[in-house]
Amino acid sequence: MPFARRAAALLLLCGPAPLAAQDMPTILPNDYVLHDILNQQRIEASIGRPNATRARPTPAARSASTTSYRPSPAVSARVREQFTTAMTRVVGAQGSRQLAGALSAGDPVRNWLQFVGSDGLRGGDAADALASYWILNWVMANDADSDRSQALAVRAQVRGVLLANPGFTRLTEAQRQEMAETLILNFLMQHAAYGEAVRRGDRDLKARLGAAAVARFRNEMGLDLRGLRLTAAGFARR
Numbered sequence: 001m002p003f004a005r006r007a008a009a010l011l012l013l014c015g016p017a018p019l020a021a022q023d024m025p026t027i028l029p030n031d032y033v034l035h036d037i038l039n040q041q042r043i044e045a046s047i048g049r050p051n052a053t054r055a056r057p058t059p060a061a062r063s064a065s066t067t068s069y070r071p072s073p074a075v076s077a078r079v080r081e082q083f084t085t086a087m088t089r090v091v092g093a094q095g096s097r098q099l100a101g102a103l104s105a106g107d108p109v110r111n112w113l114q115f116v117g118s119d120g121l122r123g124g125d126a127a128d129a130l131a132s133y134w135i136l137n138w139v140m141a142n143d144a145d146s147d148r149s150q151a152l153a154v155r156a157q158v159r160g161v162l163l164a165n166p167g168f169t170r171l172t173e174a175q176r177q178e179m180a181e182t183l184i185l186n187f188l189m190q191h192a193a194y195g196e197a198v199r200r201g202d203r204d205l206k207a208r209l210g211a212a213a214v215a216r217f218r219n220e221m222g223l224d225l226r227g228l229r230l231t232a233a234g235f236a237r238r
Contacts, residue, residue, distance in 0.1 A: 119151035129180035141225035157234035
C-alpha cells in the first residue's frame with residue numbers, strides 16, 4: 001500500500017503491544033462477523049481462478065444494502081473499549097491501559113487513512129476496511145507489497161463478497177461501523193509491529209509476523225494467504 005516500504009511513522013501502540021501482534025488472533029466485535037460474514041465458502045468463491053467470473057451480489061442485495069455507514073462517535077468509543085478489553089489477554093492489563101490511552105488520544109480511523117488513503121481506500125465503508133486488512137496480512141505472509149490498482153481491485157472484490165452475503169446485508173449501519181472500525185484497529189496493531197520490524201531490519205520478527213498472518217487466516221477464514229496472488233484484478237489462486 002505500499003505497506004512494506006512505507007515507514008511506520010505512526011507507532012500508535014506503546015509498550016509490548018506492537019510486538020505482541022505476532023501472537024494475536026483477529027479481534028472481532030461479535031461472532032456473527034467471524035462465522036458468517038468472513039465465511040470461507042463465500043470468500044473462496046470470490047477468489048475463484050484467474051480470469052474466472054466471480055459471484056456477484058443479486059440485484060435485490062445491491063438495492064437492499066450498502067457497505068458504507070455514517071460514522072457515529074458513540075459506536076467508535078464502544079469499538080475502542082471492546083478492542084482494548086479483548087487485547088488484555090494478549091498484552092496484559094498494563095499494556096491494555098496503554099493501548100486505551102493511545103487510542104483515546106487520537107483518531108484511529110484518521111491514522112489508518114494515513115496508510116491507505118493514497119491507494120484510494122476510504123473511511124466510512126466496511127469493504128475498504130476489510131480490503132486493507134486482508135492486503136496487509138497477505139503482504140506480511142508473503143514478504144511482498146501492493147499498489148493502488150491492486151488495493152482498489154480487492155475493495156471491489158470484497159464489496160461483492162459482502163453484498164452477496166445475507167448475514168452482512170442484515171447488519172445495521174452501527175454494526176457495519178463496528179465491523180469496519182474493529183478491523184481498522186487490528187490493522188493498526190499489526191501494521192505497527194510489521195513497520196517496526198521493517199524499520200529495524202528484523203528478519204526474524206518479520207518471519208514470525210508472516211507466520212502469524214498465515215495461521216490467522218487459515219484458522220479463522222480457511223484461507224491460505226501463501227496460496228494467493230495479488231493482481232490488478234484482486235486476489236487469485238496461484
